[in-house]
Amino acid sequence: MVMPKMGESVMEGTILKWLKQVGDTIEQDESVLEVATDKVDTDVPAPFTGVLKKILANEGDVVEVDKPIAIIETKANNESNKEASETEDKQEEVLQEPLLQQQEVQAQGIVYRNGEKANNGFYSPLVMNIAKKENISASELEKIPGTGKENRLTKRDILAFIENRDHATAIINETPPPSQKATTEKPMPNLGTPVKSLNGSAEIIEMDRMRKMIADRMVESKRISPHVTSFVEADVTELVNWRNKHKNSFKEREGGPLTFTPIFVQAIAKAIKDFPMINISVDGEKILVKKDINIGMAVALPSGNLIVPVIHKADHFNLTGLALKVNDLAERARVNQLKPDELGGGTYTMSNVGTFGNVMGTPIIVQPQVAIMAIGAIRKKPAVIETPQGDFIGIRHMMFLSHSYDHRVVDGSLGGMFVRKVADYLENFDTSQQV
Numbered sequence: 010m011v012m013p014k015m016g017e018s019v020m021e022g023t024i025l026k027w028l029k030q031v032g033d034t035i036e037q038d039e040s041v042l043e044v045a046t047d048k049v050d051t052d053v054p055a056p057f058t059g060v061l062k063k064i065l066a067n068e069g070d071v072v073e074v075d076k077p078i079a080i081i082e083t084k085a086n087n088e089s090n091k092e093a094s095e096t097e098d099k100q101e102e103v104l105q106e107p108l109l110q111q112q113e114v115q116a117q118g119i120v121y122r123n124g125e126k127a128n129n130g131f132y133s134p135l136v137m138n139i140a141k142k143e144n145i146s147a148s149e150l151e152k153i154p155g156t157g158k159e160n161r162l163t164k165r166d167i168l169a170f171i172e173n174r175d176h177a178t179a180i181i182n183e184t185p186p187p188s189q190k191a192t193t194e195k196p197m198p199n200l201g202t203p204v205k206s207l208n209g210s211a212e213i214i215e216m217d218r219m220r221k222m223i224a225d226r227m228v229e230s231k232r233i234s235p236h237v238t239s240f241v242e243a244d245v246t247e248l249v250n251w252r253n254k255h256k257n258s259f260k261e262r263e264g265g266p267l268t269f270t271p272i273f274v275q276a277i278a279k280a281i282k283d284f285p286m287i288n289i290s291v292d293g294e295k296i297l298v299k300k301d302i303n304i305g306m307a308v309a310l311p312s313g314n315l316i317v318p319v320i321h322k323a324d325h326f327n328l329t330g331l332a333l334k335v336n337d338l339a340e341r342a343r344v345n346q347l348k349p350d351e352l353g354g355g356t357y358t359m360s361n362v363g364t365f366g367n368v369m370g371t372p373i374i375v376q377p378q379v380a381i382m383a384i385g386a387i388r389k390k391p392a393v394i395e396t397p398q399g400d401f402i403g404i405r406h407m408m409f410l411s412h413s414y415d416h417r418v419v420d421g422s423l424g425g426m427f428v429r430k431v432a433d434y435l436e437n438f439d440t441s442q443q444v
Contacts, residue, residue, distance in 0.1 A: 010041070010055065010056060010077065010078055010079040010080070010081050011074075011075050011076060011077050011078060012044070012053075012066075012072045012073065012074050012075065012076050012077075012078050013053060013074070014074045014075070020073060020074055021046070021071055021072060021073045021074060022044040022045065022046045022071070022072060022074070023044065023045045023046075023069065023070070023071050023072075023133030023135065024042060024043075024044055024066055024067065024068050024069065024070050024072065024078065025042075025043040025044060025045050025068065025133075025163075026042060026043045026068055027041070027042045027064060027068060028040050028041055028042055028043065028052070029041050029042070029061050030061065031061055031062065031063060031064060032060065032061065033060070033061050034059075034060055034061075035055045035058065035059060035060070035061055035081060036055065036058050037054075037055055037056070037057050037058045038054045038055065039054060039055050040052035040053065040054055040055075041053055041054065041055050041061070041079070042078070042079075045133050045135045045164065046135060046349065051346070051348055051349070055081065056081075057081065057083060058083065059081040059082050059083040059084075060081065060082045061079060061080075061081055061082075062079075062080040062081065062082040063079065063080040064078075064079050065077050065078055065079055065080065066078040066079070068161075069133075069161050071133065132150070132162065133162075133164075135164050136150075136162055136163070136164060136167055139164070139167050139168070139171070139218065140167065143171050145167070145170075145171075150162070150167075153166055153167060153170045154166065168217065168218055171215075171218065172215045172217060217312070217314075219310075219312070219314045219316075220314055223314060223315065226375075226376065227373050229376065230373050230374050230375070230376050231373060233376060234374050234376070234379070234415040234416075234417065235415065235416040235417060236371070236373065236374065236413050236414075236415070236416070237413065237414055237416045237419075237421065237424060238371045238372075238411055238412065238413045238414075239411075239412045239414075239421070239424050239425045239428050240369060240409055240410070240411050240412075240428075241409070241410045241412075241425075241428045241429050241431075241432045242407055242408070242409050242410075242432075243407070243408055243409075243410060243432035243435050243436050244392060244405050244406070244407055244436050245387060245406050245407070245408055245435050245436065245438070246405045246406040247436075247438055247440055248269075248272060248406075248435055248436075248438040248440075249387060249406040250440070251438065251440045252267060252269065252272070255267060255443075255444050259332070259444055263329075263332070263333060263336075265332075265333070265336040266336065267332055267444065268332070268335065268336075269361070269363075269384075269387070270306060270335045270339075270361055271328060271331035271332040271334075271335045272328070272435070272438070273359060273361065273384050273431075273435070274304050274306065274320060274323055274331050274335065274359065275323075275326075275328055275331055275434075276431050276434035276435050276438075277304060277323075277357065277359055277382060277431055278302050278304060278323045278324040279324070279430075279434050280427055280430040280431045280434060281302050281324070281357060282302070282324065283430055284423060284426065284427045284430065285298060286298065286418075286419070286423060287357065287379070287380050287414075287419065287423065287424075287427050288302060288356050288357060289356075289379055289418065290356070290377040290378060290379060291377060291379065291415070291417065291418055292377075296418055299356040301321065301322050301354075301356065302322065302323050302324045302356060302357070303319050303320065303321045303322065303323065303354050303355050303356045303357070304319065304320050304323040304355065304356070304357050304358070304359060305317040305318065305319045305320075305355035305357070305358040305359070305375060306318065306319075306320065306335065306338070306339075306358070306359055306360075306361070307358065307359070307360040307361070308338070308339050308342040308343065309364070309365075310342065310343060311343060316342050316347070316352070317352065317355065317358060317375060318338040318339075318341075318342050318347055318351050318352060319351060319352065319353065319354055319355040320334055320335070320338070321354060328442060328444050329444050332444065338351065355375060355378060356378060357378060357380060357381070357382075358372075358374075358375045358378060358380075358381040358382075359381065359382045359383075359384060360372050360381065360382070360383050360384070361383075361384045362383045362384065362385060362386075362411075363384050363385050363386035363387060363408065364386075366386055367385060367386060368385045368386050368388065368408075368409055369383065369385045369409040369411045370383040370385070370411050371383070371411060371413055372411065372413050373413065374413060374414070374415055379414060379415040379417075379418055379419055380412065380413065380414040380415065380419060380424070380427070381412075381413050381414075382410060382411065382412050382413075382428065382431065383410070383411040383412075383413075384408070384410060385408050385409035385410070385411065386408065387406050387407070387408045388406070388407060388408070389404055389405070389406060389407075390404070390405060390407045391403070391404060391405075392404075392405040392407060410428050410431060410432055411428075412424055412425075412427060412428035412431075414427075
């Protein structure tokens with residue numbers, strides 16, 4: 010079993026915890042260990058069924074992608090124990106050489122090395138990248154209390170330190186050296202509360218890491234792309250009636266809700282096929298037209314932050330497939346169980362601001378994409394209904410679509426026609442289809 014590739018730019022991972030022990034029987038696709046990368050923490054499944062014969066990489070080790078981490082004995086192995094033993098020896102030799110290579114990451118003149126032992130254990134790539142971004146010095150890093158195995162510094166430890174850095178730094182600086190701790194050490198205060206008072210008239214809440222990333226990316230997007238937003242109002246009465254008719258049977262059969270999101274994704278995917286120049290990105294003075302239609306959907310997390318999992322090749326799914334995919338990604342996003350590949354590769358993004366009761370919005374583009382659509386709340390409104398016998402006023406379900414686009418490469422005609430096309434697909438929704 011080798012360290013799998015967990016993202017386009019991920020070249021190594023840190024073993025956090027082995028979920029199976031030597032001698033345990035493992036089923037194919039059953040989680041065997043937890044691995045941390047600079048993007049995400051995730052479980053690694055077994056590639057096949059067998060018995061875990063030997064663990065080749067310990068918890069805390071940094072292992073390159075495609076390097077061996079364990080020996081799993083299958084039926085074929087039992088028939089040739091000698092060959093398996095020889096293979097194991099070779100794999101251990103291959104592992105030992107690159108396992109603790111001295112890959113340097115510099116931040117403010119401080120050098121961290123993969124695999125280097127500190128007071129708290131190994132520094133994982135995730136911890137080192139956070140330290141680099143937050144300008145945490147090596148001396149600070151060594152003094153942060155670790156809660157991992159053998160006092161290893163974990164992502165949770167360093168993020169807790171960052172959220173309360175001023176207070177935590179003062180506490181850490183007052184902590185006596187190891188030789189004095191036996192007589193002078195005091196219990197560390199709880200650093201988990203990020204709120205501090207200021208003159209009794211205001212509170213300061215430190216941004217968590219995700220909020221800082223969102224802030225940086227939004228500012229960068231506005232700097233890169235001149236945003237223009239077009240609005241269209243759509244009559245989705247027939248669509249609403251169709252969903253009301255099928256939502257209960259869908260939930261009974263599939264165990265999850267039938268939301269409007271997969272219907273919106275389907276309409277956007279169809280419109281992208283009609284207007285492929287929306288499905289592009291900009292590289293300097295070149296325009297890259299993407300062949301795959303990968304639609305990101307903004308999901309609100311319990312913390313209040315947003316994350317954007319991606320439905321890859323969304324145009325290849327039928328409505329049932331989209332509904333199941335949307336539910337799966339949304340559920341796993343809220344419990345931090347998304348894989349790195351599920352957060353990258355998007356070519357277009359939608360945000361359903363209607364879930365917050367908003368009728369419209371002006372969304373900010375996810376770089377390097379060139380457009381994003383906000384879906385407003387569906388409301389009953391009086392509207393003019395045209396018929397061969399004449400026009401009349403009726404109660405209809407109406408909603409606004411807000412389309413923000415990069416005016417460097419998307420002109421108003423294209424941006425406006427695209428959002429109008431999405432509205433047309435929603436207004437002419439095929440109510441005869443099953444889900």
